[in-house]
Amino acid sequence: xxxxxxxxGEGSRLRPLTIGRPKPMVPIVNKAVIGHIFDLLKHHGITxxxxxxxxxxxxxxxxxxxxxxIGMKITYSVEEAPLGTAGSVKNxxxxxxxxxxxxxxxxxxxxxxxEIVRVHKxxxxxxxITLTRVPNPLEFGVIVTDEQGRVAQxxxxxxxxxxxxxxxxxGLYVLEPEVLDLIPEGVPYDFASELFPRxxxxxxxxxxxxxxxxxxxxxxxxxYMKANADVLYGKxxxxxxxxxxxxxxxxxxxxxxxxxxxxxFGPIYLGSEVKIKGDVRIYGPTVIRDYTVVDNYNxxxxxxxxxxxxxxxxxxxxxxxxxxxxxxxxxxxxxxxVVIGDNCVLGEGSVLHPNVKLWPHKEIExxxxxxxSIIWGNQGRRALFSRFGVSGVVNIDLTPEFxxxxxxxxxxxxxxxxxxxxxxxAHRSSRMLKRALISGLPGTGVNVWDLGTVAIPVLRHFVRQxxxxxxxxxxxxxxxxxxxxxxxxxxxxxxxxxxxxxxxxERNFFREDFRRAFLNEIxxxxxxxQPIAVYTEDFLRHVDSQRIRDYGFKLVTDYSHGLAADTLxxxxxQMGVDVVPLNARMDESKLAMLQGEFKxxxxxMGKIVQALGANLGVQLDVGGEKIFLVDENGVVIDDITAAxxxxxxxxxxxxxxxxxxxxxxxxxFDTIANWHGARLFRITQNxxxxxxxASYIGxxxxxxxxxxxxxxxxxxxxxxxxxxxxxxxxLAIRKLxxxxxxxxxxxxxxxxxxxxxxxxxxxxxxxxxMNRHQHRQMDKIDGVKIYLDxxxxxxxxxxxxxxxxxxxxxxxxPERAMELARDYREMIGEIIHELGVMVAPxxxx
Numbered sequence: 119x120x121x122x123x124x125x126x127g128e129g130s131r132l133r134p135l136t137i138g139r140p141k142p143m144v145p146i147v148n149k150a151v152i153g154h155i156f157d158l159l160k161h162h163g164i165t166x167x168x169x170x171x172x173x174x175x176x177x178x179x180x181x182x183x184x185x186x187x188i189g190m191k192i193t194y195s196v197e198e199a200p201l202g203t204a205g206s207v208k209n210x211x212x213x214x215x216x217x218x219x220x221x222x223x224x225x226x227x228x229x230x231x232x233e234i235v236r237v238h239k240x241x242x243x244x245x246x247i248t249l250t251r252v253p254n255p256l257e258f259g260v261i262v263t264d265e266q267g268r269v270a271q272x273x274x275x276x277x278x279x280x281x282x283x284x285x286x287x288x289g290l291y292v293l294e295p296e297v298l299d300l301i302p303e304g305v306p307y308d309f310a311s312e313l314f315p316r317x318x319x320x321x322x323x324x325x326x327x328x329x330x331x332x333x334x335x336x337x338x339x340x341x342y343m344k345a346n347a348d349v350l351y352g353k354x355x356x357x358x359x360x361x362x363x364x365x366x367x368x369x370x371x372x373x374x375x376x377x378x379x380x381x382x383f384g385p386i387y388l389g390s391e392v393k394i395k396g397d398v399r400i401y402g403p404t405v406i407r408d409y410t411v412v413d414n415y416n417x418x419x420x421x422x423x424x425x426x427x428x429x430x431x432x433x434x435x436x437x438x439x440x441x442x443x444x445x446x447x448x449x450x451x452x453x454x455x456v457v458i459g460d461n462c463v464l465g466e467g468s469v470l471h472p473n474v475k476l477w478p479h480k481e482i483e484x485x486x487x488x489x490x491s492i493i494w495g496n497q498g499r500r501a502l503f504s505r506f507g508v509s510g511v512v513n514i515d516l517t518p519e520f521x522x523x524x525x526x527x528x529x530x531x532x533x534x535x536x537x538x539x540x541x542x543x544a545h546r547s548s549r550m551l552k553r554a555l556i557s558g559l560p561g562t563g564v565n566v567w568d569l570g571t572v573a574i575p576v577l578r579h580f581v582r583q584x585x586x587x588x589x590x591x592x593x594x595x596x597x598x599x600x601x602x603x604x605x606x607x608x609x610x611x612x613x614x615x616x617x618x619x620x621x622x623x624e625r626n627f628f629r630e631d632f633r634r635a636f637l638n639e640i641x642x643x644x645x646x647x648q649p650i651a652v653y654t655e656d657f658l659r660h661v662d663s664q665r666i667r668d669y670g671f672k673l674v675t676d677y678s679h680g681l682a683a684d685t686l687x688x689x690x691x692q693m694g695v696d697v698v699p700l701n702a703r704m705d706e707s708k709l710a711m712l713q714g715e716f717k718x719x720x721x722x723m724g725k726i727v728q729a730l731g732a733n734l735g736v737q738l739d740v741g742g743e744k745i746f747l748v749d750e751n752g753v754v755i756d757d758i759t760a761a762x763x764x765x766x767x768x769x770x771x772x773x774x775x776x777x778x779x780x781x782x783x784x785x786x787f788d789t790i791a792n793w794h795g796a797r798l799f800r801i802t803q804n805x806x807x808x809x810x811x812a813s814y815i816g817x818x819x820x821x822x823x824x825x826x827x828x829x830x831x832x833x834x835x836x837x838x839x840x841x842x843x844x845x846x847x848x849l850a851i852r853k854l855x856x857x858x859x860x861x862x863x864x865x866x867x868x869x870x871x872x873x874x875x876x877x878x879x880x881x882x883x884x885x886x887x888m889n890r891h892q893h894r895q896m897d898k899i900d901g902v903k904i905y906l907d908x909x910x911x912x913x914x915x916x917x918x919x920x921x922x923x924x925x926x927x928x929x930x931x932p933e934r935a936m937e938l939a940r941d942y943r944e945m946i947g948e949i950i951h952e953l954g955v956m957v958a959p960x961x962x963x
């Protein structure tokens with residue numbers, strides 16, 4: 119026996135689930151709806167199937183092909199124009215020469231097909247309609263039968279006043295081939311509203327069969343959620359198990375990882391390769407399909423999460439559907455009835471109110487509150503670049519395809535025939551994305567220098583020294599989050615890209631306006647010749663090696679398993695420094711660490727410094743850009759004090775030279791500059807600012823108070839290796855221990871706070887704050903710095919990545935500094951309240 123599976127429906131009431139796929143391909147737990155229908159047919163011995171298609175026909179054809187992979191023989195009948203239910207079957211008449219079953223490809227059932235066919239033949243019926251009883255028949259075609267089972271009356275979607283039965287048409291029919299002669303060819307024609315009423319009027323043998331078992335018309339979002347829950351609760355008798363049962367109503371696919379601290383309350387289905395991280399709580403009925411990652415501290419209730427999604431930390435999803443390839447960042451909250459379409463990105467802390475629907479390819483800003491569905495437009499990423507370059511969760515936001523497209527956008531902005539230098543850290547994610555980036559450049563006519571794995575300052579130096587190189591790319595695992603990769607693009611001077619250059623790349627990327635080089639213009643890929651040796655040679659020309667050698671330093675250096683060891687170890691050896699190296703071997707598992715782990719490493723280094731009687735301890739970051747210090751007594755030096763120490767030493771060695779620090783650094787830096795008759799520039803906090811400032815002011819030193827130092831005499835870029843050696847050189851000149859210098863540096867007290875503020879009112883808050891302080895001196899750098907009485911000041915900065923303000927305050931003692939910061943946090947809250955904007959409360963960490 120053959121079956122006809124009707125699979126041409128668009129599923130408009132299921133949107134946005136059916137945007138990008140036909141309704142029969144919408145998944146129910148572990149497979150598509152039509153896949154469950156195929157299993158049912160096969161279970162009852164029907165393996166030869168004709169599938170009628172119209173909407174997105176290729177999606178089903180490509181997935182199931184000829185059916186051999188599932189043990190069936192599938193033939194396809196594709197409609198050129200809509201033909202209705204009966205018309206679509208008529209279109210496949212050439213394949214039907216015996217009794218056959220017609221079944222909907224977008225409903226879910228476990229009816230006994232053998233029994234339905236047996237009764238059909240026993241009654242010698244021409245057409246049998248399978249019926250079922252439902253509590254609410256208003257949305258269905260009600261069919262009344264007599265005592266012998268013959269159809270007596272049709273009521274298509276009746277009102278309650280017309281309801282005289284609860285037996286409805288399930289769309290499952292057994293037909294004889296003669297029925298096809300009653301259907302006109304090539305025109306729309308329907309079983310329920312045209313063919314069957316005609317057969318009834320002509321007194322053809324038309325019967326109804328009231329079937330026992332489960333049936334659900336997956337016609338809308340509510341029914342779709344119910345169908346998944348019913349499968350999990352076992353209301354549907356499936357021919358095959360949905361997965362391996364772990365107990366407690368938990369079914370899993372292959373290679374599922376569940377953290378020991380996760381708590382799962384069934385029924386739950388976890389697809390193959392799903393990863394459930396620490397302290398996650400999942401309440402059934404919930405489905406999480408293949409290759410989805412649920413990160414730490416999430417709470418998921420009664421939700422359906424499809425394949426290839428990433429759920430960031432501390433999210434709450436309640437009664438939500440997440441379709442494919444979505445990136446949901448940390449602390450997102452989504453309430454009952456929310457549906458998130460394919461390839462959406464939900465920014466950190468965003469809130470989706472009940473029944474909001476996001477059509478595919480939407481991006482929600484961090485902290486945004488969404489109360490209405492977003493349908494039109496294709497926003498995607500509004501901007502590629504953040505403070506750390508192009509950043510995102512690896513293989514979620516940053517995929518190989520994305521990386522190739524990004525480098526093609528860069529190549530289109532560069533002269534044909536020029537070179538781009540590229541390097542990476544030791545992590546496999548960086549290697550994958552670096553190779554993808556390399557692949558996108560030659561096609562635009564741009565050549566590639568591959569530097570392998572070298573410290574970031576070495577890359578900057580290489581780009582700056584080579585006249586044929588117009589840009590550089592560094593790929594690294596984020597030091598703040600091991601799931602995130604940063605792609606930093608630098609210009610031909612070895613400096614961070616300007617805003618204008620970033621916008622040019624973004625325009626090319628979003629417009630897909632890529633230059634395509636002709637055959638003989640395709641770029642080359644070459645390996646750079648000894649970039650570390652070239653860097654080292656130039657490095658040594660810019661420092662007083664003999665002075666350092668004569669002093670005889672003993673130094674503990676922690677390389678953080680990063681890129682600087684190969685370069686700095688050789689430099690220090692040539693200067694005769696007695697080095698005790700720590701964590702010098704590159705290790706991809708140690709490239710990102712939590713703040714507590716980082717502090718523990720510093721304290722461990724301090725103990726080693728003290729025990730060995732070393733002059734100093736220096737910890738470099740993974741990229742070799744930043745340094746963090748420990749004095750000879752093993753005391754960890756905070757980053758702002760370290761910046762003051764280096765500035766004091768530099769100005770002692772070179773009095774009168776200009777120096778620069780961010781606007782948020784304390785007044786202690788003005789005092790140090792005054793001691794040495796030096797001019798102090800106040801600049802932006804962003805490293806992008808200091809790098810370009812160093813390139814045209816000609817300052818001696820820039821320090822950002824966060825471990826970064828620029829010595830423009832060597833290169834106008836952050837360089838932790840140069841900062842380390844300069845520190846040794848200046849200590850040799852000063853002839854005092856680090857602790858002795860720290861003892862006489864001016865003291866300072868800084869207070870820090872944050873104030874939650876929605877994106878929409880950040881500008882208004884700044885305007886009101888400026889008006890309130892219009893009679894006070896202000897610096898409008900990175901927000902606004904307001905000078906108060908008695909040498910106090912407050913700096914307010916809108917966070918560029920989150921819906922909040924960063925508040926810094928300086929006062930005479932720590933208590934007063936914190937009091938000032940809290941006062942301005944409350945002032946921001948008052949302004950927001952006055953503006954009439956409610957800010958979503960901050961989630962508990």
